[in-house]
Amino acid sequence: MVVGCFRKSLSCASRLRTFTTHTRDIRLFIKRPAIHRTVKSTLQELENANPRSFHTSHPAMVTKILTVDEIFSKKSLHDFLKKKEMEYISCLEALNTDNQTLDEEEMKIKRNNLSVLAPLVQKMKELEDKQKDLKDTQELLTDNDPDMHDLAETESQNCLAAIHDIKLKILSFLIPEEESDMSDLVLEVTAGVGGQEAMLFTDEIFDMYQNFAAFNGWGFDVLEVMSSELGGVRNATASISGPLSYKKLKFEAGVHRVQRVPKTEKQGRMHTSTMTVAILPQPTEISFSVNPKDLRIETKRASGAGGQHVNTTDSAVRIVHLPTGIVSECQQERSQIKNKEKAMTLLRAKLYSARLEEETSKRYQARKVQIGTKGRSEKIRTYNFSQDRITDHRIGKTIHDVHGFLQGEELLEEMIEYLQQFSEQESLMDILKDTDYNQQ
């Protein structure tokens, strides 16, 4: 049975190879029994549930989210922590010895460094103490006195729990904060391949995020909607603001694919259509400014005399950023100046995101969970109606109940939490890999 299953997953993997570029993962899961087990059990579950609906696109790519202990068993993590401790000690020495060779600027950097490292080093010390406690207690476990044994048992349980908490804390110190994590954002949805069906799906996805914003208590301000004559949406943008809005939604960027029988389909055939989500962080006035000289503002009043000479109701505004050619427009309001403000919001978000993308493209090249507009061309998720499932291809996570998911409430939240965990783990692994690399 085991052999059979393994062969099945192997053949599954080879089929996968033709679909995906993530060959690294496939190698991983063949080599590593832990992941193999995951695949096997998922396969079994699936076959038990519905033997006919076997499909290859989801189970083999399940990517494991490592436990805290698994991460701490890595040598690279210990090396990294050791390095940080050394850095702390050297900073401390440099500042304490009243060194005359250091100038004001260097002193400042060292002091800053110290304040960043201090909590981490303190936690590491705590961890060391607790581990020593645990060792001592475990020695007592061999004691013959049953009361003593019980006491030691409880104590070592407590120690283990405390160690786990400290480890979590240490990891959270290591995961870097993104510059834009605290910002608001502009959401842009665009219909892709699939004609009217793609536009209908785009409409549903736009609604899903509108509900998700309400679910999280965020503001949702529609900037622009280009509806299709036949129904559905070609393109829509909205500004979303509220605590953690960008941090949560950044994982939604990319190509979303829908597989279903469209309402317009008369012969009952299944169609596959796509739409694209872009998530652009919204910069504050202070952190990012645009030179007014670089802008060309277009309105319907541009021709003719304007002013009292004409009475028009077309208050749409279009702004072109001349150096980059980036364009934004708004016709959501009756007041022209309001439309101009909204178009500016959109334009600033687009410009900022272009800049961020440039800055971070190197850092994220190897990542699977893409952020910002990066990965717009990458298919990230499939909504399959006939199997009633949503699969995120970056982490191989499948959630059932498509209609519930499209409500934009708990199920979407659940998916986003998985992505968040995975992304944190990846950035941690990146740091550790850098440490390895530097040591070689």
Added chain:
Amino acid sequence: MTSKKMWFLGRLMHRHKRLSQLSSFFRSASCAAEGAVAPPVDSSVTAEQAVRLWAQHFTLHGISEPLLSSQYIIAHVLGKKTFEGVDRRQLKDPLTDTQTVSVWNLCTKRLTSMPVQYVIEEWDFRDLTLKMKPPVFIPRPETEELVGLVLENLRLIRGESYGADLRCLEVGVGSGAISLSLLHSIPQLRVFALDQSQAAVCLTMENANRLGLQDRLEVQQLDVMGDSDALLSKCGPVHFLVSNPPYLLTQEMQSLQTEIVRFEDHAALDGGLDGLSVIRSILVLASELLIERGRVYLEVAQCHPPVIRQMIEETMPGLLYLETRCDLSNRPRFCIIQRRA
């Protein structure tokens, strides 16, 4: 008679009644305007169908901005400001009978070239929604920029909070757009506003009451050209003067859009032979009413700024022409003038 037959006849009569209702709008429509729209074949129309139907009909009758007009009116009936703001699924739902009646009534008004703003009796100006009523002048988007310019300029002179005790005079208040926007943005501002038209004075007061800004606003029916003595006795010194005065040349008046010629108060547009007659009176008034270094902010026609500058330099020693600013379409549109110390 079987109950089935009864039901069938009842349904037929009901449908017939609604159809005749619809066609009666069209009879009244054809009386009011030239031409009628064919009533929808089925008695229920969706918002989307109504938009398309009326857009076609407006095009047929040479009404300007046919699609936008139809969209604004239907959005208004659905309780939204713009068509973009209407829930997209709502567009597929049939309009209720009352909604259909008001869409047909309002669109019929638009067929007479009445401006959309008068048809739906309201429009937005910056942050405010104002009531609009013929023949009071409908504020143009350029004037939103004038208010922005005044606010920016005041912040520059008096600091972020505009300082305490600030008084302003507006000449030609119309629907109240400029004064009410300024009052809305500056909590310590008091405004004295005037207009030669009683309709404008009433509409401004109505808008002020709706927005709860009436306490800091005084509106008087006065003519800046004829009643300057009365004005001087009623209005004390002010920190700044703002106006969007009539600045069209008399010869331009007949070539304007039908919407403007037929429905808007000509007195709010016609600035005399050179378009400057009201502006001259305002500048004379400015040298009397402004405090030292107080400023005048004017919206003018694009040919005016150099003429005004020359006029001030040659004939008004008490004033200093500071600056010309352009509107969004890069036309010289705004003049800033200061009273000398």
